[in-house]
Amino acid sequence: LALKAGRTTEGAIAVSSHTGTLADQAAMAKALFRKAGVVDFADSDEMIKTSIALSMQPLPKGKRIGIITNTGGPGIQAVDTAVDCGLELARWSEAGRRRLAESLYPEASLGNPVDVVATAGPDQFHAAVDTLLHEDGVDMVMVYFVTAPFVDLPAIATRIKDATTHADKPVVCVVCTLDKGSTLVDQLRNAGVPVFDFPEDGARTLCGMARVHALRERSAGMLPTLHGREAAAKILAPYEGKGHYLSQLHAFDLLASYGIAVPRRAPVREKDDITAAAGEVGFPCVLKVDAADVVHKSDVGGVVLDIRDERMLRQAWEQIRLRFGPGVAMLLLEQMPGGCEVIVGSTEAPGLGGLVMFGLGGVFVEAMKDVVFSVAPLTDREADEMILGLRGSAVLDGVRGQPGIDKEALRDLLLRASALVADFPCLAEMDLNPVLAYPAGKAPTAVDVRVRVR
Template sequence: MLDAFFQPNSVAIIGASSTPGKLGYTVLANVIESGFRGGIYPINPGATEIYGHQAYASVLDLPEIPDLGVIVIPAKYVASALRDCGEKGIPAVVIITAGFREASVEGAEREAELIEIAKQYNIRIIGPNCLGLIDTYTPINATFAAGTPPQGKIAFMSQSGALQTAILDWSLATDDLAFSKFVSLGNKADVSEIDLMEAWADDPDTRVILAYVEGVPSGQKFMQVAREVSRKKPILMLKSGVTESGSRAVSSHTGSLAGSEAAYDAAFFQSGILRMDSLQELFDNARAFANQPLLQGDRIAIITNAGGPGILATDMLERKGMHLARFEKETTEALNAVLPEAASAHNPVDVLGDALADRYAKAIEIVAKDPNVDGLLCIVTPQAMTDVPATARLVGEMCEDIDKPILGAFMGGARAKEGEDILATYKIPNYKFPEQAASAFAAMRDYRIARDRPDAEYVTFDVDKEAVEETFAKVRAEGRVQIGELEAQAVGKAYGIRLPGSQLAETADQAVEIAGKFGYPVVLKIASPDILHKTDVGGVKVGLQTAADVRDAFDLIVYRAQRYVPDARIWGCLVQEMVATDGMEVLVGMSRDAQFGPLVTFGLGGILVEALKDVTFRVAPFGKQDAEEMLDEIRAHSLLRGVRGKPPADREALAETLLRIGQMVTDFPEIVEMDINPLMVYDSGRGAIALDMRLVLKS
């Protein structure tokens, strides 16, 4: 529990100053001016009184044990101050000071010392290199920010303190962006997103959790905790560093290791986290979650005094997979009875440009009662006759008795601002443009789906782990980490992956003999631990019909391999039975992400995978529903269901293959890369067969 941070009985500011403009002065002033009701202890050996409070030389001299310490002294003295906190018994410390891991090698060593001290004394740390923290309900503002945000239901954590100062300033300029908690994580030497999600899961003052992250720790634990917390309240996250240059910036900014873009997408989805694409989207959606009841469906009614904005909202709703509500006959009749003849009683409801507040009120009252309506969007453009304040006030009063989410789009500038302020008093979020409101509705729909998604149904297959261990031991004994097709087939077989009959031929004569056993036609592939992409060196021949074909192909393949990769170890050729070619080529692969672990890939296979990159991902282990969903997430999913007379693919066999691979890469964390390309999948009931498979082990 992190109660000592957010509900301390008293706080010590180590490095408090009486000089305005200094960090220690600002932090102390913020604590005092935020209305904190507990004891406040400035720590400064050179002062006896600061800002009206008795000062002390050390926390060891305090008359009581504070719950919270805030350190704002130079980096080289922080370790000593933290040790004093430990000796005193202070359980929670915010280290605002910079100059640690983010700054230099020496700073990283200092941070490591802080971690050791914290472990020794069982202290929880937020920071270092952070803005501090705010709890608007305690209340306490232990930051060096310029002001305290309005009290609300949004809990916000961020790795960037500078970003938070801008958000804070934004909140002070508006009435509907209000916070319960406001925490700068800094370098995350101890307290991380995981800890705060757990702490805020049951916080009665918080309805929605927001986070700006540059990297996350302990990926698998992060996913587990996020899944549990997202069942209780929405988690919205903005992940930066998603481009190559952005990733480099992350490392230089906080020293965080940025995981791959695909891994974050998969991990957030599997955890029930809603991933945001921008700060604007993050806070637009947060305001809807914080102030309105949860959307129970995806059917939205639009009430507007202008046709254009209503159409824009409709377009955005449809792009987001939402629907315009279809009114009951009684609803349309009731609207026709109260609206002018030129108005539209169908969705979007156009109350016309001369509509006053009472016309909006009548339309809202009627539409809100329709059982087909899950949410309402009220659009107001400031036309000549529009009474914006009166309309906002009447809409707000009516909506207090409606248990469906209502969002406003009072458009414009100066005239819209008064209406926006009035709506805020009724907890109705207002958006400058109707598309923003439509997107917020979509986010509410997405959260409901994510929250109600059943827990993963894990499947465990009976496999031969010992056979895999023996193969890996042999490979490592030879000083290799790359596993070619011959050995990879043994691994696949041990995990129940269906494979074509194959046998190694060291000579052309052996190849002919093996081919005779399999029956023609056959396939020949170069067998070398140093050549994984066989087609790149002309190392594959298919459809060989005779012994002469096999003999000629063997000699040609070996010659090409020796020519293009002269240092490669050549074991011979793999003779493989020719499988039916009437299936569809897909890819199943895995790469091990630095943050989240095994990231399993599914998509179109063969040469198409590089050209089209039509793939989807899951972090293993994953359940049966995830495997089935992956089949529908690629752009070419319709091909798997059958098109132009072709029968549907064996989806059950595909899903089982994904689950078996997920189990394999979870069982063996030393596998860092793996792919089956192509996996030939046939029509329903005929299964799937791995035509080529390779693995790479951790070096």
């Protein structure tokens, strides 16, 4: 378990003043933790409470939670908290529901949460906890208990202890009480049952325990076996040691050397190159300025889209030449059909090597900042985790009647990009933005790329 300080911009500045680096410390730490199988936490209180629970209770085998309460309002609060923490509400079997019905008062609620009602005594609490612990569809149990003056609190604590003594699933209690209920709290804690004051603490603790189990059980994954290193080395050799960006032509060739899909392309420097380039690329096509100092080409008139014939191509060439000067290099590219825009990139992480980034792409990457980082090289499992780790990952499944993208093909692209980064430490930064991802049958294609070499 770990806690990373410096997650905010202000905190990161404080960290950088000490370490002498302005790298994104939070992203680097999160990627390192994920690679090493470390569960990270947002605050020390949550981490400490999870640590205590791990020392007292078995790990859950999933994230399906069963909730028991003795009053309605707190039960609903517990449900909201559990779902907000990423847990799933468990469902009981018919046999489990029958046992609850036989053991609890008639006015009890048998759903999730189980409301044993305020007058429930030791036997009712024991039956509810024991039943849920024996349900195959329950991975963990949280008891939200509001102490009442008309029930036997010590006996309830004893019966909860009896139900949990030999359990192989974690149980935590949230006790809302006055001082007279402290005996109940002490009894439960002495029996090895963590007790919290608020449902948020109980749910976050169980969620942290589930994350620990998930990391322990996840497969190591497989590294891909790829070819193309020799061709890539020849492309990069003239740039190494200069700190320059690759030309667009060479950047696309670099990606292609590792099997990453890119558009058909041809360089255009002189007017006489136009006819041959058009024959090689075809129509419709895109003409771009190919200058290292022009970063956002479309913002400064360095890109002409939807060129349908040679006449339009010649007009586009003249337009870019007039804007950027005679002799400016240009690149003619196949115009790809529209797809779901994502970004794949990399940057140097001091002490870690290459840090691979994946997120929603195009113009939205800076606005939404929905990105995930991981340390190169990626295994197939890590690539899948990155794809599923986006807050907006539902976009990849298709929205408003649009088909979802081919996630296996996207995983393959991530693996190839990360292998390229791992094989060549001289790659200081790389942006494939956007990558157009498509439904099954068409490979995701990088339609714009920037690569800087140390």
